[in-house]
Every structure is written in C-alpha cells, then in structure tokens.
Amino acid sequence: MTIATKPETTRPIPMAAMATTAPSNREHRRRMIGLGVLVSAQFVVMLDTSIVNVALPSIQADLALSSAGLSWIINAYVLTFGGLLLLFGRVADLLGRRRMFIAGSALFTVGTLLAATAVNEWMLVGGRIIQGAGAAALSPAAMSLLMLNFPGDRRARAMSLWGAASAVGGATGVLAGGVLTGTFGWSSVFLVTVPASLAAVVLARRVLDDTPHGARRRFDAPGAVTITAAVLALVDGALGAADRGLGSPSVLIALVASAALLGAFIAIERHTIDPLVPLELFRSRVLSTGVGLAALGGAARASTFVLIALYLQKALNMSPEHAGLAMVPTSITGFIVNLVLLPKALRAIGPRRSLVVGLLILAAGHLWLAYAPTAHGYPVAVLPGLLLVASGVALSFTPTTMVIVSVAPETHTGLASGLASSATQVGAALGTAAFTAIALTAGNGFTAAFTGAAAVALATAVLGCSIVRR
Incomplete structure (x- = not known):
C-alpha cells in the first residue's frame, strides 16, 4: 500500500525574521568596515615612523639639507607625536573620540601633502610637525573607538589586528621606502599614505559608533601646556642623548626642565577643578603599573630593531639593502603571531599573563643576539633571535595597552590610550x-647593549607579574 504524502513546500520566512536578519548583516558589515578604518589608520601611523628613513639621502641631496635639517625631518614627527598624545587623548574624551579621529586623519593628510610637495627644508619640517600632530590626535582616539566598538569576545580579534598593523607597519616602511624612493622619488613615501587617511575621514562617521561625551567642562589649559612641554622636553633630551651623548649640556637642560615641568604639572592638577589628567586614576594599581610597563616595555622593544639594524651592518658586514631584507622575518613573524597566537593567548590566559610571557620571550631573543657566535653567520647568530624578538613584541605590545585602557573609566578611555601611547613613545626614545x-x-x-635590553625586558616582566593576580 502506498501512502500518499504532501509535496514538500518551502516554508516562507516570517517578515519579522527577515527584518531582523538584514539589519544584522548590515550591522556586521558596517563594523568590519569600521575595524578596517581603525586598523588602517594605525598601520599608517606606524608606517610613517619608518618609511621616511630610507628616503633621507635622496631628500638631503634634492633639498640641499644640512645634517641638522636632516635630523629634524625625523625628530619633528617624533617630538610632536610623543608630546601631544596625552593632550589629544583627553581632548578626545571631552569632545568625542570619533570627531577627534576624523580631525586627526584630516590633519595628518594635510601634513602629508605639505611634506610631499615641499621645495625647501622648512616646508618639509612643517609638514612633518603637522603629520605628528595628526597622528597624536587620531591614534588614542582610534584605540578608544576600537575598545568601545568591539566589546567582549570580539575585542581579542580586533586588538590582534591592531597589533598586527602596528608590527607590520613599522617593518613595511623600511622595505616600501626603498622601493618607492628608487622608483617614484622621495615624495612618493609621503603620498602612499594619503588614500588611507582620506578614506578614514570619509568613512569614520558612517561606520564608527561613539559614546556620548560628557558635559562640556572648563579646559585645563595650564595643565595641558605644562604636561605637553614636559613630554616634549623629555623626548628631546632622549633624542639629543642619542646624537650628542647623555653628558651634553643641552641634553641635561632638557631632562632637568622635563622633571621640573612634570612637578609643576602634578601641582597644577591637584588644585584644578577640572584637571586634564585626574590624579585619582593612578590610585588604580593596575593602571599606574600598566603605564610603567608601557614605558619600560617601549624601551625594551623599540631599541631592538635599531640595534639589530646596526648589528647586521657593523658586526656581520651586511649592506643596508641586505640588512633590510634580513629584517623581513620579523614582519612575517609579527604578523602571524598577532593574527593567530595573540587572540588565543588573550582568550586563554588574558592580556596580563600574555604580556608577561611576551616579555620573557623578548628577553630570550635579546640574550640569543647577545651571545650567539657571529662566526656561524645570519642563520644561527641572528635569525633565531629575530624570531624570538618578533614573537615577544607581538605578545606584549597590544596587551600592555589593553591593560591600561580596560581598567580606566569609560569617560577616560581616550586619556588612558594617550597615557599608554605616550609612555611607550617616551620609553622607546630613552631606550633607543x-x-x-x-x-x-x-x-x-652589541653584547652589552643586547644584554641590557634583555635585563629591561626581564625587569618589566617581573613588574607585570605584580598585577597578574589582580
């Protein structure tokens, strides 16, 4: 006997479900575009710290620059970027992070175009100053927006992409700078970042959410001027120490002035109704320790790549081109660790333990470079150390910022991001x-320098252990 069955029909999807699914897909797409905007902005900021270096000889020959003028092309960007991070991070909290991100991206684009079209030293230095100010405005705002737009489990993946952009951006600049300068001229090293910056200006308002900023308050102008001057003097002293030595009178004056200005800033903040940096934030042991971790970790990490570049050329007698190629494994390793291992580490052990593990791996890489015999050449004396260093940087850089920003009140995430970035920049300048x-x-x-960097990384790891249980 055959049992008749009704032909199978497709059940219609309820209109309510369709209405829910479509906006959900659109929302996911919007968030992914927003993530791309933020990550691209960080990539551009880090790219610009290194891409100009390779073009310096061409710039000097074309514009007939003096040695002092040549150093200002680098230092103008570093000084402005490091000096304004803290100020602009707080301004982002008060005026809106998305608004500050857009303004910073626009300012960065203006500075880039001015530098690319420069016909003399002052146009180029002016463009670099504007670039640094734009980077200082957009970077803490971008980090704050990332933390706010990607809460919960999505934050680990977003932060790993952020870390990958930071790691790859700096290393890519070395390679891209040489190729672009040789093919299109030195102006191209500036123009290559313009499309990403313009895209950030156009897309940010459409794809990034921002929490309502607090009620307008009086701006702490004395505090802003004092802390900005203190950081500028400190970074200037660190840069001067690299060129003229720590005992140089101008370096000592800059460092003493920085200490005096910092003391004045603390006194101002204690008696200001609406302080730029509320000192009660530092009552959080995790946040205050995190700032120390950022400074020490910046010294241990940033000095690494400068030391390795010198080591390859002076100890192994490599040409600049071959030394650049020898650094490629750091970019590849940093990218892979950030995208694959870091998200798993953040989920499994959290950012605090991750940064401690990363610092221990970084110290191991330094010690390998310090004591591996150069007679065995690059594959034995350098490559394992490079891989360890790149892994350690990837596992410790982003989690340090996460620790600082995650314990700050939501109304101060921009300031916390500025604290993290400013401490990292100052530490990097001093360590380098x-x-x-x-x-x-x-x-x-080189043995002494790598050993010293390893000691700093180990000391930072010990400091990190103090907040693991908390």
Whole structure:
C-alpha cells in the first residue's frame, strides 16, 4: 500500500525574521568596515615612523639639507607625536573620540601633502610637525573607538589586528621606502599614505559608533601646556642623548626642565577643578603599573630593531639593502603571531599573563643576539633571535595597552590610550638612545647593549607579574 504524502513546500520566512536578519548583516558589515578604518589608520601611523628613513639621502641631496635639517625631518614627527598624545587623548574624551579621529586623519593628510610637495627644508619640517600632530590626535582616539566598538569576545580579534598593523607597519616602511624612493622619488613615501587617511575621514562617521561625551567642562589649559612641554622636553633630551651623548649640556637642560615641568604639572592638577589628567586614576594599581610597563616595555622593544639594524651592518658586514631584507622575518613573524597566537593567548590566559610571557620571550631573543657566535653567520647568530624578538613584541605590545585602557573609566578611555601611547613613545626614545650609545661606544658594545635590553625586558616582566593576580 502506498501512502500518499504532501509535496514538500518551502516554508516562507516570517517578515519579522527577515527584518531582523538584514539589519544584522548590515550591522556586521558596517563594523568590519569600521575595524578596517581603525586598523588602517594605525598601520599608517606606524608606517610613517619608518618609511621616511630610507628616503633621507635622496631628500638631503634634492633639498640641499644640512645634517641638522636632516635630523629634524625625523625628530619633528617624533617630538610632536610623543608630546601631544596625552593632550589629544583627553581632548578626545571631552569632545568625542570619533570627531577627534576624523580631525586627526584630516590633519595628518594635510601634513602629508605639505611634506610631499615641499621645495625647501622648512616646508618639509612643517609638514612633518603637522603629520605628528595628526597622528597624536587620531591614534588614542582610534584605540578608544576600537575598545568601545568591539566589546567582549570580539575585542581579542580586533586588538590582534591592531597589533598586527602596528608590527607590520613599522617593518613595511623600511622595505616600501626603498622601493618607492628608487622608483617614484622621495615624495612618493609621503603620498602612499594619503588614500588611507582620506578614506578614514570619509568613512569614520558612517561606520564608527561613539559614546556620548560628557558635559562640556572648563579646559585645563595650564595643565595641558605644562604636561605637553614636559613630554616634549623629555623626548628631546632622549633624542639629543642619542646624537650628542647623555653628558651634553643641552641634553641635561632638557631632562632637568622635563622633571621640573612634570612637578609643576602634578601641582597644577591637584588644585584644578577640572584637571586634564585626574590624579585619582593612578590610585588604580593596575593602571599606574600598566603605564610603567608601557614605558619600560617601549624601551625594551623599540631599541631592538635599531640595534639589530646596526648589528647586521657593523658586526656581520651586511649592506643596508641586505640588512633590510634580513629584517623581513620579523614582519612575517609579527604578523602571524598577532593574527593567530595573540587572540588565543588573550582568550586563554588574558592580556596580563600574555604580556608577561611576551616579555620573557623578548628577553630570550635579546640574550640569543647577545651571545650567539657571529662566526656561524645570519642563520644561527641572528635569525633565531629575530624570531624570538618578533614573537615577544607581538605578545606584549597590544596587551600592555589593553591593560591600561580596560581598567580606566569609560569617560577616560581616550586619556588612558594617550597615557599608554605616550609612555611607550617616551620609553622607546630613552631606550633607543641608551642602548644605541652602549652599542657604539662600549667595548664589545652589541653584547652589552643586547644584554641590557634583555635585563629591561626581564625587569618589566617581573613588574607585570605584580598585577597578574589582580
């Protein structure tokens, strides 16, 4: 007997479900575009810190620059970027992070175009100053927006992409700068970042959400001027120490002035109704320790790549081109670790343990570079150390910022991001100056410099252990 069955029909999807699914897909697409905008902006900021270096000889020949003028092309960007991070991070909290991100991206584009079309030294230095100011405005705002737009489980993936952009951006600049300068001229190293910056200006308002900023308050102008001057003096002293030595009168004056200005800033903040940096934030042991981790970690990480570049050329007698190619494994390793291992580490052990593990791996890489015999050449003396260093940087850089920003009140995420970035920049400047001087002046200098960097990384890991349980 055959049992008749009704022909199978397709059940219609309820209109309510369709209405829910479509906006959900659109919302996911919008968030992914927003993530791309933020990550691209960070990539551009980090790219610009290194891409100009390779073009310096061409710029000097074309514009007939003096040695002092040549150094200002680099230092103008570093000084402005490091000096204004804290100020602009707080302004983002008060005026709106998305608004500050858009303004910073626009300012960065203006500076880039001015630098690309420069016909003399002052146009180029002016463009670099504007670029640095734009980067200081957009970077803490971007980090704050990332934390706010990607809460919960999505934050680990977003932060890993952010870290990958930071790691790859700096390394890519070295390679891209040489190719672009040789093919299209030095102006191209500036123009290559313009499309991403313009896209950020156009898309940010459409794809990024921002929490309502607080009620307008009086702006702490004395505090802003004092802390900005203190950071500028400190970074200037660190940069001067690398060029002229720590005992130079101008370096000592800059460092003493920075300490005095910092003391004045603390006094101002204690008696201001609406302080730029509420000192009660530092009652959080995790946040205050995190700022120390950022500074020490910046010294241990940033000095690494400068030391390795010098080591390859002076100890292994590589040409600049071959030294650049020898650094490629750091970019590849950093990218893979950030995208594959870091998200798993953040979910499994959290950012605090991740940064401690990363710092221990970084120290191991430094020690390998310090004591591996150069007679065995690049594959044995350098490559394993490079891989360890790149992995350690990837596992410790982003989690340090996450620790600082995640414990700050939501109304102060921009300020917290500025604190993290500013501490990292200052630490990087001081570490690079100190360890470069050791490498070039001490007997058996590279061994001493890499050992010193390893000691700083280990000390930072010990400091990180103090907040793991908390």
